Amino acid sequence: MPRREITGFSNPTVKFLRSLRDKKHRRREGKFLAEGLRLLTDARESGRLPEMLVAARDRDPHPLLAELESAVLAAGGDVVETSADILGKITGKDNPQAVTGVFAEWDTGLAAIDRAASPIWLVAQAMRDPGNLGTMLRTADAVGAGGLILIDDCADPFSAEAIRASMGAVFTQAIAQARWEEFLPWLRSAPGQLVAASLRDAVPYRGAPYAAPCFILIGNESRGLPEAYEMACDLRVTMPMKGRADSLNAAVAGAVLAYEVLASLGG
Amino acid sequence: MPRREITGFSNPTVKFLRSLRDKKHRRREGKFLAEGLRLLTDARESGRLPEMLVAARDRDPHPLLAELESAVLAAGGDVVETSADILGKITGKDNPQAVTGVFAEWDTGLAAIDRAASPIWLVAQAMRDPGNLGTMLRTADAVGAGGLILIDDCADPFSAEAIRASMGAVFTQAIAQARWEEFLPWLRSAPGQLVAASLRDAVPYRGAPYAAPCFILIGNESRGLPEAYEMACDLRVTMPMKGRADSLNAAVAGAVLAYEVLASLGG
Numbered sequence: 001m002p003r004r005e006i007t008g009f010s011n012p013t014v015k016f017l018r019s020l021r022d023k024k025h026r027r028r029e030g031k032f033l034a035e036g037l038r039l040l041t042d043a044r045e046s047g048r049l050p051e052m053l054v055a056a057r058d059r060d061p062h063p064l065l066a067e068l069e070s071a072v073l074a075a076g077g078d079v080v081e082t083s084a085d086i087l088g089k090i091t092g093k094d095n096p097q098a099v100t101g102v103f104a105e106w107d108t109g110l111a112a113i114d115r116a117a118s119p120i121w122l123v124a125q126a127m128r129d130p131g132n133l134g135t136m137l138r139t140a141d142a143v144g145a146g147g148l149i150l151i152d153d154c155a156d157p158f159s160a161e162a163i164r165a166s167m168g169a170v171f172t173q174a175i176a177q178a179r180w181e182e183f184l185p186w187l188r189s190a191p192g193q194l195v196a197a198s199l200r201d202a203v204p205y206r207g208a209p210y211a212a213p214c215f216i217l218i219g220n221e222s223r224g225l226p227e228a229y230e231m232a233c234d235l236r237v238t239m240p241m242k243g244r245a246d247s248l249n250a251a252v253a254g255a256v257l258a259y260e261v262l263a264s265l266g267g
Numbered sequence: 268m269p270r271r272e273i274t275g276f277s278n279p280t281v282k283f284l285r286s287l288r289d290k291k292h293r294r295r296e297g298k299f300l301a302e303g304l305r306l307l308t309d310a311r312e313s314g315r316l317p318e319m320l321v322a323a324r325d326r327d328p329h330p331l332l333a334e335l336e337s338a339v340l341a342a343g344g345d346v347v348e349t350s351a352d353i354l355g356k357i358t359g360k361d362n363p364q365a366v367t368g369v370f371a372e373w374d375t376g377l378a379a380i381d382r383a384a385s386p387i388w389l390v391a392q393a394m395r396d397p398g399n400l401g402t403m404l405r406t407a408d409a410v411g412a413g414g415l416i417l418i419d420d421c422a423d424p425f426s427a428e429a430i431r432a433s434m435g436a437v438f439t440q441a442i443a444q445a446r447w448e449e450f451l452p453w454l455r456s457a458p459g460q461l462v463a464a465s466l467r468d469a470v471p472y473r474g475a476p477y478a479a480p481c482f483i484l485i486g487n488e489s490r491g492l493p494e495a496y497e498m499a500c501d502l503r504v505t506m507p508m509k510g511r512a513d514s515l516n517a518a519v520a521g522a523v524l525a526y527e528v529l530a531s532l533g534g
Contacts, residue, residue: 042511046511131398135516135519138512138515138519139515139516139519140510141509141511142506142507142508142509142510142512142515143507143509143510144507144509144510165516167512167514168511168512169510169511169512172510172511206530239409239526240410240411240526240529240534241409242408242409242410242411243407243411243439244309244313244408244435244436244439245405245408245409245434245435245436247434248405248406248409248522249402249406249518249522251516251519252402252405252406252518252519252522255515255516255519255523256522256526259506259507259523262507262509263473267507267509
């Protein structure tokens with residue numbers, strides 16, 4: 001499809017793009033928005049191209065943007081030009097970035113996870129803060145994890161806030177969504193060690209017997225993990241808590257543990 | 268001062284309390300708000316009482332709230348009852364918690380820092396996200412740090428978002444605010460090791476020669492640390508980055524490093 005231009009706020013494409021700010025519409029359409037040249041370049045370098053690129057008519061020329069446009073057109077995608085005002089309406093920002101892309105969500109079933117592809121996997125249970133999910137994706141990328149598995153009702157990893165916090169890592173990581181009742185049989189169908197940060201019957205996290213592929217399970221921000229989930233783990237580890245608090249921020253706990261596992265497995 | 272009641276939205280106390288949601292007013296008044304019984308109980312157990320407690324008239328009785336009220340009155344503070352609507356107006360929330368406290372900010376000069384009190388100190392430079400500051404305070408508490416030192420223009424550690432993210436740790440930690448030009452001479456006036464996470468001329472963060480008191484310096488979320496600041500450090504360490512990204516979330520980097528320092532120093 002060729003380059004085209006949108007000039008009206010009431011254009012159906014504008015309405016469609018705006019609707020993707022809402023989780024319900026993202027879910028129904030199976031598409032999401034990612035904003036900014038840096039994020040879109042990260043996506044392209046990770047092998048993910050937007051189906052549609054929406055760029056401000058008065059943008060400054062940039063070689064990376066030109067490359068991105070060519071790649072989208074070559075892949076049969078759509079390049080749309082519009083005003084900064086309409087871009088702002090689409091993204092809900094007063095100062096929108098000069099370019100936004102519409103991506104198709106990828107397969108997020110457990111079947112899409114190749115556990116042999118990486119020694120480390122992160123697993124989040126009922127994590128409600130999209131910023132925490134994005135931060136976990138960023139950490140997952142940094143430790144060379146294969147992806148993030150979302151158990152039970154988590155925030156949407158394709159929300160603008162999660163994508164932004166992931167700093168592009170959302171495009172490098174496999175993402176799966178599953179109920180615990182599906183996840184556990186899947187995990188047990190092949191080798192894999194499930195590790196939880198826990199206060200129950202736990203060993204110190206330093207020097208614990210981690211084994212690849214290691215699945216690091218982090219629970220809900222307020223409630224932590226259900227006891228039954230913890231007890232289903234192969235290994236429960238505990239981090240020193242020297243102060244008044246008995247827990248860390250969920251994304252922080254996941255990162256401290258992931259770096260320990262990485263070091264333990266020789267990374 | 269005895270218990271009293273506020274019934275009108277235009278009451279000057281309501282206006283004063285509302286104004287504390289704004290950084291400029293907090294700075295001018297030297298006071299801040301902390302919301303919720305859990306946070307206020309954490310504060311009390313850390314030896315910090317609000318000057319004024321504002322409670323919903325129709326709150327459920329709770330022994331911790333009764334203790335808190337008694338403690339505030341005994342210390343000469345003020346206990347105010349009001350409607351849930353007015354509490355919502357004060358805190359800016361549709362569903363406010365049943366109780367909010369007004370605290371005096373404490374001394375945040377470098378002179379308030381007793382470096383011998385702890386082997387670990389966190390130092391944030393130009394950190395703009397109050398959630399990151401709060402998360403760093405929570406981590407600081409967990410690793411038994413003495414406090415958080417804020418260099419250059421950081422977000423306000425007494426903002427509602429920072430306090431909430433700290434999960435009460437704001438009350439357990441010393442907080443100092445300083446320009447780099449003040450901080451460095453202060454640091455060099457006594458023993459203290461300054462450590463930065465860095466890619467420049469750095470050694471692996473695992474097994475690096477950390478020494479107490481160890482000051483862990485974390486830079487701005489987007490730009491990292493200025494080169495001159497990094498070069499002024501006694502030790503530059505690097506964490507493995509196995510993926511596309513070359514950095515972690517600032518609060519995550521601080522936590523991974525702080526836990527490594529804690530382990531290295533025998534914690």
